[in-house]
Amino acid sequence: MRASAPSLPRWPSSAGILLVAYLVSNTLANLETRNIATGFGFLQREAGFGISESAIPYNPANTYFRALAVGVFNTLKVAVVGIILATFIGILAGVARLSRNWLVARLATCYVEGLRNIPVLLQLFFWYALITEGLPGPRQALNPLPGIFLSARGLKLPEPVWQTTHAVMLVVFLVAIAVAWAIGRWAKLRQDRSGQVFPTLPVSLGLIIGLPFLVWLLGGAPMALDVPALQGFNFVGGVTITPEFTALLVGLVLYTATFIAEIVRGGILAVAHGQTEAGLALGLSRGQVLRLVTLPQAMRVIIPPLTSQYLNLTKNSSLAVAIGFPDLVSVANTAINQTGQAVEGVAIIMAVYLTVSLSISTFMNWYNRRIAVKGGR
Amino acid sequence: MSERPKDDRPRNDTPPEQPAQPMSGDQPQQEPPFEETPDEIFAREEEPVEAIAAQPSPQQQAPGLLRVLTGWARENLFSSAGNTLLTLLCLWLLWVAVPPFVQWAFTGAIWSTADPALCRTAEGACWAFIHDKYRFIFFGLYPYTEQWRPVLAMALFIVLIAISCYPPFWRWWLALAWPLVLISCAVLMWGGVLGLTFVPTDAWGGLPLTLILAAVGMIGSFPMAILLALGRRSELPAIRAVCVGFIEFVRGVPLISVLFMASVMFPLFLPEGVTVNKLLRAQVGIILFTAAYLAEAVRGGLQAVPRGQYEAADALGLGYWQKTGLIVLPQALKVAIPPLVNQFISMFKDTSLVIIIGLFDLLTTAKTALADPQWRPFFIESYAFVALIYWSFCFFMSRYSLFIERRLAVGHKRA
Numbered sequence A: 001m002r003a004s005a006p007s008l009p010r011w012p013s014s015a016g017i018l019l020v021a022y023l024v025s026n027t028l029a030n031l032e033t034r035n036i037a038t039g040f041g042f043l044q045r046e047a048g049f050g051i052s053e054s055a056i057p058y059n060p061a062n063t064y065f066r067a068l069a070v071g072v073f074n075t076l077k078v079a080v081v082g083i084i085l086a087t088f089i090g091i092l093a094g095v096a097r098l099s100r101n102w103l104v105a106r107l108a109t110c111y112v113e114g115l116r117n118i119p120v121l122l123q124l125f126f127w128y129a130l131i132t133e134g135l136p137g138p139r140q141a142l143n144p145l146p147g148i149f150l151s152a153r154g155l156k157l158p159e160p161v162w163q164t165t166h167a168v169m170l171v172v173f174l175v176a177i178a179v180a181w182a183i184g185r186w187a188k189l190r191q192d193r194s195g196q197v198f199p200t201l202p203v204s205l206g207l208i209i210g211l212p213f214l215v216w217l218l219g220g221a222p223m224a225l226d227v228p229a230l231q232g233f234n235f236v237g238g239v240t241i242t243p244e245f246t247a248l249l250v251g252l253v254l255y256t257a258t259f260i261a262e263i264v265r266g267g268i269l270a271v272a273h274g275q276t277e278a279g280l281a282l283g284l285s286r287g288q289v290l291r292l293v294t295l296p297q298a299m300r301v302i303i304p305p306l307t308s309q310y311l312n313l314t315k316n317s318s319l320a321v322a323i324g325f326p327d328l329v330s331v332a333n334t335a336i337n338q339t340g341q342a343v344e345g346v347a348i349i350m351a352v353y354l355t356v357s358l359s360i361s362t363f364m365n366w367y368n369r370r371i372a373v374k375g376g377r
Numbered sequence B: 001m002s003e004r005p006k007d008d009r010p011r012n013d014t015p016p017e018q019p020a021q022p023m024s025g026d027q028p029q030q031e032p033p034f035e036e037t038p039d040e041i042f043a044r045e046e047e048p049v050e051a052i053a054a055q056p057s058p059q060q061q062a063p064g065l066l067r068v069l070t071g072w073a074r075e076n077l078f079s080s081a082g083n084t085l086l087t088l089l090c091l092w093l094l095w096v097a098v099p100p101f102v103q104w105a106f107t108g109a110i111w112s113t114a115d116p117a118l119c120r121t122a123e124g125a126c127w128a129f130i131h132d133k134y135r136f137i138f139f140g141l142y143p144y145t146e147q148w149r150p151v152l153a154m155a156l157f158i159v160l161i162a163i164s165c166y167p168p169f170w171r172w173w174l175a176l177a178w179p180l181v182l183i184s185c186a187v188l189m190w191g192g193v194l195g196l197t198f199v200p201t202d203a204w205g206g207l208p209l210t211l212i213l214a215a216v217g218m219i220g221s222f223p224m225a226i227l228l229a230l231g232r233r234s235e236l237p238a239i240r241a242v243c244v245g246f247i248e249f250v251r252g253v254p255l256i257s258v259l260f261m262a263s264v265m266f267p268l269f270l271p272e273g274v275t276v277n278k279l280l281r282a283q284v285g286i287i288l289f290t291a292a293y294l295a296e297a298v299r300g301g302l303q304a305v306p307r308g309q310y311e312a313a314d315a316l317g318l319g320y321w322q323k324t325g326l327i328v329l330p331q332a333l334k335v336a337i338p339p340l341v342n343q344f345i346s347m348f349k350d351t352s353l354v355i356i357i358g359l360f361d362l363l364t365t366a367k368t369a370l371a372d373p374q375w376r377p378f379f380i381e382s383y384a385f386v387a388l389i390y391w392s393f394c395f396f397m398s399r400y401s402l403f404i405e406r407r408l409a410v411g412h413k414r415a
Helices: A011-033 A040-044 A064-097 A102-117 A120-135 A164-194 A199-220 A242-271 A273-281 A286-323 A328-340 A342-371 B006-012 B038-046 B049-053 B065-076 B081-107 B114-120 B128-139 B148-164 B172-190 B206-232 B237-252 B254-268 B278-304 B309-314 B320-357 B363-371 B379-407
Strands: A148-152 A152-155 A229-231 A235-237 A239-241
Touching: A011 B254, A040 A064, A064 A102, A064 A242, A064 A286, A064 A328, A064 A342, A102 A242, A102 B081, A102 B379, A120 A242, A120 A286, A120 B320, A120 B363, A120 B379, A152 A242, A164 A199, A164 B128, A242 A286, A273 A286, A286 A328, A286 A342, A286 B254, A328 A342, A328 B254, A342 B237, A342 B254, B114 B128, B128 B206, B128 B379, B148 B172, B148 B206, B206 B237, B206 B278, B206 B320, B206 B363, B237 B278, B254 B278, B254 B320, B278 B320, B278 B379, B309 B320, B320 B363, B320 B379, B363 B379
Parallel strands: none
Antiparallel strands: A148 A152, A152 A239, A229 A235
16 A cells, blocks of 8 residues: 655755754854843842732842742733633623523624624723723722722722631631532432432532631621722722723623633534433423533533633733733833843743643643543544 | 534524524423523524414414514513513613713714814714824824825725635636735835835834735735644654644744744844844744644644545545645635634734734724824724724624635535
8 A cells, every 4th residue: 555644855854953053053143242141040130120010029129030920920810810700701691692582682792793803902902091091090089889999090999907717717618618519429429329309509508608607707797997098199008909900801801701602602502402302301400401411511512612712811911011011921021121031031931821821721621521421432 | 524613613603583482392382481591592593483484373464563573572572571671681781871872972973173172072082083193093104195005005905805705706817816916015015116105114004004914914824824734634753743843832822922032032043134124023923823823723624524535535546745735625624714714813803913012003003193192082082993993804704704604515504
């Protein structure tokens, strides 16, 4: 039989090696003439620039390494919050587009078709301008609820003063989640064995919400709040959600949610109607059919494209540099401008994003395998 | 024929319009509508409409328009308590949002004035800003008196696209028209011959620049994507490794970092004294980035080609390139049209990112026009204007993808 692989000439590989050698020598020569150091030694030097918001303590005297770490945490913050919100809004819009209610379906269509076809960067600029130019200054801040202020400087919220009771509440909350998970396992095993149904959802919710609340009451219901107050030209106290973060989050979430909505809609439409009928014929209730028959099958269609939307949102968070949110790209960009070490800077950006992307896709692939058809194909 | 891949579904299924039908088979007519449950929503597509039409109910003789409307409303808006609540909520939302919007955008708007101060006191939008700045937003820094050239180039190009979109025009002369039009566009934009003054790429901007980035990006990335996709399925380990590495690497990083690389790192690679134009560098970055994504779409198409087709080609004694070019690719690309168009659309939107490396594309000009202190408060008008332009192009592309897919019968219904 004929081998299907063509026999290719060997010269391309040697030419490739020569080209790479040529480029490397050019680069080294260029770096030398411009007096730019090579290597990652600069990470240990003092950064000398401030960062407007950071999850970990940071000041300009810290190293470049710490500055970049601040950027990584900011990127992760946007990505995690964004993914959760976009999933929620996306599912809502996707189901709404399939609604029997004509008005709901049309409104959802308008939202999806409208925002999906506008560049996300333009949307970010719009939201950022709306917040910084459209909202009043701190002195005329909007005050929709007592203690909450909305101005061009961002959203100011009251912050509970941290007390021991809160720490205990957090621990109890985590314990309650673990217990709820165990109850779910036990209920499933018991149902498989005896057919008895246990009201898992209300009990779990009661545990997860009720127990911390109980602890809060027992701890004397600490209510002390650090309320933001206007002092001079700006607010002091409370927590701030900056305009940059808000604009980035709102823009990314609303944009990505339109794509997730389409994925969810396609997934639901992909489940054959016979499946629903079979479930009903077996005597399941409509809720059970949705939970046990339709959704698990829709999920198999939904998960792979959903993963790439999560990755897109994470990568698009790099657009933060355009509106001044100090994410990784923005911090690395400043570092590149100061040190001139573009190769290392871009390498760090790419390495971090590759790691994050691979982590997300590994997790989603694991989840996808878990819900895949067992023993099929 | 092959199944089409799943991933193109979301974009292409228009929601079915016919009313849902009750589901149990025994008494399909008289059943009152159920509550709004997703199961019923799914039911809509599958049930044949003829089943309803076959048995007209007694009340249906010659219904008046009013009756049809109220019947429709009862069916689609007020079928249950929950639905009624939702409808009222939506109506309230529309009531709150639409009249102020109309007031802002149309009735209260100022359409043309040279005096920005007048706009600040107006109740509505200041379209006078667009009226004042549209030449800059459309053409950026292109010399004012020469701006008929980008207009002509764009017109030529858009006419070419429009003709190419219509299948009956797919003849041999179209293949000739493309290079001709592209060359004349280049001559018009650059000038320097035929008595046209030379305009360097630094001065290009606005919509022509966006269209150039997108069009050249598509033309350049497509062949590269096909080679990458073929390479990824190659039996030669070295080629496969290089292609997989490139695709996965590029897909794992944001476009911004690729553009940064093109603008900051690339000059370092070149020998002393050699500089490459900024536009070209951005363009290469966009091509490389898009090619990786397109390659995955093409690979999806390649995977959908049944194995028997490859074997048949081998049995006929075709070589690798004959087999690929004549048998495999035509089938694969047909299947890959929807995801390919989706990638083109997202690439068109992504050209707006060149603002970050300082090229004057449509978004940059809109943002720069706002830098004029007099017109600073009117950012909504500016962004809305360019958003509408982007939207029109993207919406046209997505609708065209639906049309061409039906035309080529890629999306034939599964049994």
